[in-house]
Every structure is written in C-alpha cells, then in structure tokens.
Amino acid sequence: MHEIFMLAALAESKKALPECLPNPPVGCVIVNAEEIVARGYTQAPGKHHAEAEALSQIQGKAFKFLDSTFFRMYVTMEPCSFHGRTPACAKTIAENSRISEIYVSILDPDPRNNGRGLNILKEAGKKVYLGLCATEVKSFLYQYLLK
Numbered sequence: 001m002h003e004i005f006m007l008a009a010l011a012e013s014k015k016a017l018p019e020c021l022p023n024p025p026v027g028c029v030i031v032n033a034e035e036i037v038a039r040g041y042t043q044a045p046g047k048h049h050a051e052a053e054a055l056s057q058i059q060g061k062a063f064k065f066l067d068s069t070f071f072r073m074y075v076t077m078e079p080c081s082f083h084g085r086t087p088a089c090a091k092t093i094a095e096n097s098r099i100s101e102i103y104v105s106i107l108d109p110d111p112r113n114n115g116r117g118l119n120i121l122k123e124a125g126k127k128v129y130l131g132l133c134a135t136e137v138k139s140f141l142y143q144y145l146l147k
C-alpha cells in the first residue's frame with residue numbers, strides 16, 4: 001500500500017515541470033485513513049514547495065476520523081532544511097501536529113540538506129522512513145539534481 005502512495009507522489013512531481021525549474025520537481029501526497037487527502041508539487045521558484053502545497057490543503061479541514069491526528073506524508077525527496085526563497089519544509093512539517101509519519105524516497109544531495117531535513121523531522125518526534133520506491137524516483141529526479 002505504501003508504494004501506491006509514493007508512486008502517487010511521483011506522479012505529482014511530474015506536474016511540476018517546467019515551472020519549478022531550477023528547483024527539482026518534487027511531489028507529495030498526504031494520507032488519512034488510507035485515502036489521499038492532499039496533493040502537492042513544487043511550484044515556481046519563490047512559491048510553495050510540494051510539502052507546503054499539500055499541507056495547505058489540510059489546514060482547518062475535517063476528516064473521516066475527527067479525533068485522528070494520524071496523517072502520513074509521502075514525498076519523493078527529502079524536505080529542505082534551510083530557509084531560502086521559502087521557509088524550510090522540514091521545519092514546517094515538524095511543527096505540524098497532524099503529520100506523524102513521513103515516507104521519503106531519496107535524500108536531497110544538495111549539501112545544505114543531505115540528511116539534515118530528516119534529522120529535523122526525527123528530532124521533532126516524527127517517524128521517518130527512507131528509500132520507498134527509490135529506484136523509480138531516482139530514474140525521474142536525478143536529472144534535475146545538483147546542476
């Protein structure tokens with residue numbers, strides 16, 4: 001089941017092109033009760049990254065299980081750990097009490113990230129899983145990384 005959601009995030013990442021460039025085309029889905037409740041992909045530079053786009057769709061929304069804070073996020077690449085043109089996605093996710101698990105396909109090889117985003121999430125008490133559908137995601141994303 002997890003693979004289905006990561007492949008949905010990969011499909012979202014492909015929607016980012018070409019507007020997101022020079023940023024990598026990252027995709028994200030948020031799942032509640034085994035249903036995708038939000039989708040996002042990297043917008044044009046200076047606008048939302050995939051994670052922030054998806055998070056904006058669940059803010060203030062009621063869901064099937066109103067008492068549930070168990071949301072899973074699937075993102076094709078490690079959330080950014082630094083504030084550039086936009087706030088650090090890893091910090092935004094870390095501060096969101098609705099997201100309890102994050103599945104990340106690949107690390108961001110940018111030296112400003114490269115594991116730092118995952119560390120921020122883990123330090124915030126989130127469960128973090130790395131490597132889901134990495135072969136599929138790498139075959140699409142690597143051409144856009146570290147140019």
